[in-house]
Amino acid sequence: MEKKWWHNKVAYQIYPKSFYDTNGDGIGDINGVIEKLDYLQDLGIDIIWLSPIYCSPLADQGYDISDYYDIDPRFGTIADLDRLIEEGKKRGIGIVMDLVVNHCSDEHEWFKKACEDPDGEYGKFFYIEDYKDGDSLPCNWRSYFGGSVWEKLPGHDDKIYLHVFHKKQPDLNWENPKLRKEVYKMINWWLDKGIVGFRIDAIINIKKKLPFSDYPVDGDDGLSSIDNMLKEATGVGEFLNELADETFRKHDAFTVGEVFNEKDDELPLFIGSHGYFSTMFDFSAESTKEDISPENYKKAVFKAHERVDGIGFLSNIIENHDEPRGVSRFIPKEDLDDTSKKMLAGIYFLLPGLPFIYQGQEIGMENLDNVNDINDLDDCANANIYETALHEGKTHAEALAHLINVTRDNARTPFQWDDSKNAGFTDGKPWLMVNPKYKNINLAEQINDSHSVFNFYKELISLRKNPEYESTFVYGKFVPYKPEQKNLLAYSRVGEKSVMVIANYQKDAQTLSLPSKIKKVLLSNTSKTLDNSSFNGTEIVLSPYELLVVEMV
Ligand code: GLC
Numbered sequence: 001m002e003k004k005w006w007h008n009k010v011a012y013q014i015y016p017k018s019f020y021d022t023n024g025d026g027i028g029d030i031n032g033v034i035e036k037l038d039y040l041q042d043l044g045i046d047i048i049w050l051s052p053i054y055c056s057p058l059a060d061q062g063y064d065i066s067d068y069y070d071i072d073p074r075f076g077t078i079a080d081l082d083r084l085i086e087e088g089k090k091r092g093i094g095i096v097m098d099l100v101v102n103h104c105s106d107e108h109e110w111f112k113k114a115c116e117d118p119d120g121e122y123g124k125f126f127y128i129e130d131y132k133d134g135d136s137l138p139c140n141w142r143s144y145f146g147g148s149v150w151e152k153l154p155g156h157d158d159k160i161y162l163h164v165f166h167k168k169q170p171d172l173n174w175e176n177p178k179l180r181k182e183v184y185k186m187i188n189w190w191l192d193k194g195i196v197g198f199r200i201d202a203i204i205n206i207k208k209k210l211p212f213s214d215y216p217v218d219g220d221d222g223l224s225s226i227d228n229m230l231k232e233a234t235g236v237g238e239f240l241n242e243l244a245d246e247t248f249r250k251h252d253a254f255t256v257g258e259v260f261n262e263k264d265d266e267l268p269l270f271i272g273s274h275g276y277f278s279t280m281f282d283f284s285a286e287s288t289k290e291d292i293s294p295e296n297y298k299k300a301v302f303k304a305h306e307r308v309d310g311i312g313f314l315s316n317i318i319e320n321h322d323e324p325r326g327v328s329r330f331i332p333k334e335d336l337d338d339t340s341k342k343m344l345a346g347i348y349f350l351l352p353g354l355p356f357i358y359q360g361q362e363i364g365m366e367n368l369d370n371v372n373d374i375n376d377l378d379d380c381a382n383a384n385i386y387e388t389a390l391h392e393g394k395t396h397a398e399a400l401a402h403l404i405n406v407t408r409d410n411a412r413t414p415f416q417w418d419d420s421k422n423a424g425f426t427d428g429k430p431w432l433m434v435n436p437k438y439k440n441i442n443l444a445e446q447i448n449d450s451h452s453v454f455n456f457y458k459e460l461i462s463l464r465k466n467p468e469y470e471s472t473f474v475y476g477k478f479v480p481y482k483p484e485q486k487n488l489l490a491y492s493r494v495g496e497k498s499v500m501v502i503a504n505y506q507k508d509a510q511t512l513s514l515p516s517k518i519k520k521v522l523l524s525n526t527s528k529t530l531d532n533s534s535f536n537g538t539e540i541v542l543s544p545y546e547l548l549v550v551e552m553v
């Protein structure tokens with residue numbers, strides 16, 4: 001495999017609005033990120049991905065951009081961002097921005113001009129169709145946040161526009177070369193500024209199956225999931241290749257795609273050595289619909305890595321700003337403690353690919369437990385989740401409980417820095433409730449405790465970066481071990497060294513026969529060391545949720 005500068009990096013996602021507030025307005029800001037750079041450097045982070053901080057009405061928390069060339073005043077200024085890039089560089093940390101170009105905001109000047117003159121140049125930047133009351137819509141697609149993808153064009157009773165997300169996120173028309181050129185210009189402007197790359201939002205959606213047509217209805221709303229259309233849309237690769245040629249490849253940028261629905265034979269095109277992107281996220285466990293048992297988790301993750309074996313790198317996560325907290329999702333509530341959290345950390349962190357940590361994950365932040373009022377939450381996707389649950393026959397209390405379990409707000413509550421008011425996130429009133437668990441789960445309590453979840457993450461990062469093992473963790477072959485043994489999740493990384501990651505993913509002890517003797521214990525979430533008598537032979541007894549990283553003879 002051709003070596004790339006970013007192969008051995010560890011990345012950290014910041015959701016700026018909830019990271020750290022420096023001016024008391026209750027909203028995290030760029031200066032807050034700058035203040036915490038030393039913290040991130042000490043943790044061992046090389047790349048920071050910032051969720052969007054561009055000018056935005058924040059209808060979908062910045063994923064609705066009204067000016068691609070400026071920073072929203074709530075987050076700071078361009079000068080602040082320049083300082084963040086500089087200060088990051090001094091610490092060996094590169095900044096990755098979020099690239100949201102499937103859609104912009106309805107408050108972007110392109111859309112405003114399109115509303116003024118739908119038949120003019122900017123009308124062609126969007127998907128605008130004629131429509132009179134009583135007509136049937138051009139297609140029956142359901143937007144990701146619920147309801148039809150079509151909305152009346154402001155100021156025009158006889159026109160509608162397409163939005164696959166929120167109605168304040170009109171889709172950009174990638175079929176139009178002028179639009180594409182504008183997008184490339186903007187991307188290069190940012191890369192010239194000194195950011196190291198982009199996380200690429202919702203990118204599969206840029207290719208629509210045209211002309212618009214209906215797909216099989218799959219809900220009581222009479223609409224059809226966008227997925228049905230995306231399965232039939234071909235040709236996104238031509239857009240992506242042009243995009244990469246015109247921008248990323250010229251700068252040797254690091255890019256990570258939010259890609260769903262890609263087909264097997266497209267993988268080398270997406271993340272091969274000369275792919276459209278450097279890497280893409282592995283969402284296989286997150287998007288598992290069934291209850292995610294240890295066995296399901298293992299199957300999903302192993303399959304994902306076997307699928308890209310020899311092709312390219314995945315980016316590994318247990319959560320992000322769109323998902324509930326990983327520890328709450330992947331570990332049964334009654335078993336959730338520091339030991340099981342560390343086990344989950346070790347499992348995903350040492351897989352092939354790039355580990356991403358989402359802010360707060362490193363201190364084991366959990367989902368909200370209860371919320372009295374739906375109005376204490378914020379996300380624009382909530383109303384649809386709640387109403388769909390009611391529609392399916394749930395009571396109000398049940399619908400709220402379901403929402404609390406799945407809402408994206410679980411990941412978006414402020415970072416828990418300490419046990420002071422508002423978890424030390426702000427002196428003002430936080431824009432979103434602080435998770436009441438901050439009294440027990442916060443950084444200040446963990447930073448000097450060598451047994452904390454935080455220090456376990458630190459050890460994981462330094463193990464990955466240990467010069468003796470780095471090439472094995474970065475380039476070593478991934479070999480599942482005894483995948484049929486229930487609630488055991490074990491794999492080898494075989495390169496210069498042979499290392500095994502072994503997890504007992506259950507609350508009971510279990511016995512495991514190893515292929516050879518252990519040479520060295522590299523990391524453990526219990527107090528096991530090699531002197532421990534349990535390592536004499538090739539049979540070991542694993543305690544509940546035990547994780548072991550060992551070098552083999
Ligand atoms: C991506 C983002 C999500 C956003 C959506 C629309 O999935 O991660 O937060 O709502 O795209 O931009």
Ligand code: CA
Nearest residue numbers: 021023027029
């Ligand atoms: Ca602020």
